[in-house]
Amino acid sequence: MSKAAEIDIASVSKIYGTTTAVHAISLKIPAGTYCCLLGPSGCGKTSTLRMIAGHESISSGDVRLGNTVVTDLPPARRGTAMMFQSYALFPHLDLIDNVAFSLKMKGVEKDARRAKALEMLKLMQLEAYATRRPAQLSGGQQQRVALARALITDPEALLLDEPLSALDPFLKIRMRAELKKLQTSLGITFVHVTHSQEEAMALADIIVIMNDGRIEQAAHPRVVFERPATAFVARFMGDHNVISGRVISHQGNRLKLSVPAGGDFLATDVGAAGLSDTADIAIRTDHVRIGAPSEEGLGFTGSVSNVEYRGSSVKLTVNGAGVEDFTAILSDTEFFANPVKVGEAIPLSWGPEDAIVLGRLTH
Template structure:
């Protein structure tokens, strides 16, 4: 296989008429890493992937692969390969000819290209099916063939557009493990578009969270989860409550703020000027039932919903100025002192479990 290439996206925008789909994003994807572009529909992640591939033109900015500026090169000259969501296999060709197709177009002789295609089908554990047509395969098997076909050109980067979206939940989890293993085995750069937080967390070395054509945060899965950069990231990744208010004062590494409805809270973070708007995130699994010994690290609310989840119970609480607050309590802690819908319940958390969220870089 080829050596992996770093991908450098330098101030890239994609504009369709009056709509800006991707808005001046800059991102360095290290060589040999697994990068997931994550975000809701319409956030610009697929447009970004297609611009890296050369299937969409870049309106402004440059894309550099390794040492080569590839902004205006056709897809076949870039050193990338793309695996499409639909797999796009040729129904009339057997698996060997499907995989070998791009080598045929490049004028590689039949024996060489078929031998190379068989090697890749073997890598995907699909060599036993080599003479079959795509219609005779399951979804997971078709996906392996599509991967083999993308890899036959020895790309420096493999681009995957929601590759697991068509699979059933059990197969998704299995294919996730196989993709990660394959990426480590090949050592090339993978860029994978998904709207699934779980998929991105399981696969990526770097998660790039996008919203409205911009990058909200690009970091390791642990950092994105433990220290979301913005309120959007905290909400989109889930498992965080976001509380918004106006700063009262900052001292000893804590920012104290008031919310509409009168409550006062504190969160760890850099000092902010009094009166400034501020968002803070509180991890749902770090919230506990009981009075807070420290003012600003809890509140009392009314239980509006309970969900039993086996090892944990999900409580939804409403308080003054807080419409919906989630606490994930272990079943042991919950059943030691159970509460019911309609009960007033005090909640608290530790100072390090509430963090002030920044704003995206301009």
């Protein structure tokens, strides 16, 4: 296999007519990492992937792969390979000819390309199916054929556009493990577009969260989970409650926030640059407890609006103190030792280290 390459995206924009799909983003993806571009529909993640691949022209800025500026190169000369969401396999060709197709286009002679295709099918544990057509395979097998076809060109980076979206939930989890194993064994750079937080957390060395054509945060999954950079990241990842309000005091690294027609809340200022008179604070959902707070500002009393049993955990939704749909995730043991019902008023609390001030994305 060829070596991995660093991908350097420098002030890249994509403009369609009067719409800016990607706003001058800059990102370095280290060689040999698994990077997930994550975000809601229309956030610019697929446009970004297609610009790296060369399937989409770049309106301004540059993409560099290793030491080569590839901005104006056609896809076949970039050292990248793309795996599409639909797999795009040729129904009339057997697996060997499907996998060997790009080598055929490059003029590699028949025996050599078929031998290489068989080698790739072996890597995907599909050599027994070599003479079958795609329609005779399951979804997971078709996906592995599409992977083999992308990897046969020895790319320095593999680009994957929502590769797991067509699979059923059990197969998704199995294929996730296979993708991670494949990336580790090949050692090449993978850039994978997804809208699933769980998928990105499970696979990525770096998660790049996009919103409205901009990068909100690019970091290791644990950093994104524990220290979301902005209110959007905290809400999108779904593991933090976000409370917005007016700053009423700011001493040392503690900040006090007042919610309109509600309570006052304390938070730790984690260097939230450019703090204004309003702020957003985030509180980890799995660190919220039922019980009175140790000090004022680290909890509130609210009414339970929903109880959702999830097996090993129970999700409570609570309204009160000017805060809507506040979530607490309790372990099943904790919840059933002292269960609560919808409509009940309960005190919720958390520790001082569990409430952090979020940064703001400057547009």
